[in-house]
Amino acid sequence: MRGLGAAFARPFRRAWRATFGTRRSLSIVVTLTIVAFAVGFASNYWLPQRLGYTLLFGLCLAALWTWSSGQGVRVRMSRSRDRVQAGESIIERFEVINNSMIPKLWLEVAEESDLPGHTAQFVTSLSRSSHRNWRVQTTCHRRGVYNLGPITVRSSDPFDIFSRELRFGHRRGLVVYPRALELPRYSAPPANLPGEGRFRRRTHYVTPNASGIRDYEAGDSVNRIHWKSSLRTGSLKVKTFELDPASHLWVVLDLSSQDHVGSGDDATIETAVTVAASVVRLFINQSRSVGLMMFGERLDVIEPDRGSQHFGRILESLAVAQPIGSVPVASILYQQSRRWGRHTTVIVVTASTDPRWQGAIRTLTQRGVKVAVALLDLESWGGRAGAAGTAAELRALGVQVNVVRQGEYIPAVMVGQIPGGPLMSGPAASADPAGGTGNGAATSQPAAQMALEDVAEVSRPEAIDGSESVDEQAAVQ
Structure with a gap:
């Protein structure tokens, strides 16, 4: 019975909250109307009765006004x-x-x-x-x-x-x-290029390497038609292309909660994401295959590819990246190291000073993987110290290290290795060549070469390994 009574009273409570519970003016007018009618009928005096009728008429008029004001x-x-x-x-x-x-x-x-x-x-x-x-x-x-x-x-x-x-x-x-700044003086250590032959793979992009022909399919561009083979065979034939042998580049972003401090626009995660997006933009504009790996709520991996659409997919992942991960960057590097070989360059963006991930870097370099590190100095954000010692140990391993501190101009800090010279990074290279300084995350830079608003989600075609046999009907002339 108690449950039935509560169910019966629930609609009345909702109606009360929607009217008298939130409309103070309505409560006052209705109360005055009831009091006027009660006093008028009790005393049989005309003035309170007319006042009650007037208030009641006003309520009806106000309800009609409100209803009509929303029509059409x-x-x-x-x-x-x-x-x-x-x-x-x-x-x-x-x-x-x-x-x-x-x-x-x-x-x-x-x-x-x-x-x-x-x-x-x-x-x-x-x-x-x-x-x-x-x-x-x-x-x-x-x-x-x-x-x-x-x-x-x-x-x-x-x-x-x-x-x-x-x-x-x-x-x-x-x-x-996120902001993707121009890095005019940054370069990652080049990996060993694979040789010709088995490392080539087909691509849907037009490259200087025409590998064969195939039958024409609806939607193929006219400039891909191989006219000599089409005339010889009596049917339209389209050229196929292969990518140049090139190394892949991976950006590993550390999202471990214990390696980030701050909140809002001044948080370390904002600087880290800006650095990662800027690095990706640099190599995408150079037609390099770039991949992204980070571990927040789950492991997020975007396989290496090139082009503006791939750049858009990476930026969408970076747009929602938050430092909520529980897996340290050392574990990610150890567990995912099987993905990388001597034809890979890995760029790690982190603020960690844990010696364990330095051991992971050592393991990768021993396998021939080229590694670069963008190291955030947490001490400049009011966090723990130790970035200087970590940077020195990594440089002793031959790793390119760029130390990023709060308030520094990111394009001036992210400087590659000068041939025959030391690594330029940190305060020695933090001066803006144009004379300006400031937080790179808040610095206005020229727009990216990619039209980001035109980025559309398309399915990425599967890469065909160059070791597979290609059924070529005729040689491309």
């Missing part, structure tokens, strides 16, 4: 793009339309959003059969995935006794990529 209202919204880089802006255009013959004297329009710094709220009034337009520009300062929408339109009577809310649209995602 429509909202349209368009956004310039759904993917931007940190520091860039998005532009939203709103159009509020009144399709009814009743003017709208008070409409509050607001867009729900969790994007920092985004405010899309305004109040308007509309005459009959009219519309109003707004333009909202928001600068995206912090990487991540955010939701914008839906749009809420609220209307009420002049005394705010009743209110009505209308929702338009749905939630739409916005991806803010």
Whole structure:
């Protein structure tokens, strides 16, 4: 019986919260109406009775006003793009339309959003059969995935006794990529290039290496048709291509929670992600095959590839990277070392000073893997010391080390090895060649060569190992 009574009372509690529980003006007017009627009928005096009727009529009029103010209202919204880089802006255009013959004297329009710094709220009034337009520009300062929408339109009577809310649209995602700065003086140690023959593999890109021909398929570009073979065989033939023998490059980002400090834009994770994105951008622009590996909630591995679409996939993973991992970078390097051989360069971005991962680096270098390290100095962020000793030990192993400290200009710190000279890194190389200094994560740089907003998700074709036999119908001339 108790459960049945609670179920019966639940709708009444909800109705109370939706009306009297949140509408103070409605509670006051209803209370005054009841008191006026009670006093009037008890005393048989006309004044309280007329006051009660007046208040009751006012309640009905306010309810009708609120209902009519939401009739015929429509909202349209368009956004310039759904993917931007940190520091860039998005532009939203709103159009509020009144399709009814009743003017709208008070409409509050607001867009729900969790994007920092985004405010899309305004109040308007509309005459009959009219519309109003707004333009909202928001600068995206912090990487991540955010939701914008839906749009809420609220209307009420002049005394705010009743209110009505209308929702338009749905939630739409916005991806803010991390900053990817230009690194004009950075270079990673080159790995041993594989020889010709068995290390070649087919690719869907056009390269100088035409390996054979195949039958034409719908969607093939006309410039890939091999006309001599087509005339000789009587059917259209398309050239196939192979990649140049080149080493793969891996970026390993440490997301262990014990190796990061700070919060907000000044956190070490923001600098680490900016460094990783900048390195990826550099080698993608050089048409190198770049992969990404990091361990947050789970192991996230993006196999090496090249091109703007692959760059977009890496940036999307870096946009949501957070230092919540429990696996130290040493364990990742030991467990995943089977992926890397003498034809691989590994760039580790970490703030760890644990001697165990230095042993993992030693193991990789003994196997012929070329290693470079971008080491964040936690002491400059108010954390533990030891980065200088770790950098010295790694350099003794022949590893290229770039020490990044808080507030330093990242492109000036990320400097490669000068032939015949020492490694330039740290304070000695932290001066901006243009004379400027500052936090690289907050420095405006020229836009990337990739059009990030045009990046689309496509399935990555499987690489065909060069050791497999290729059924060539004719030699490419």
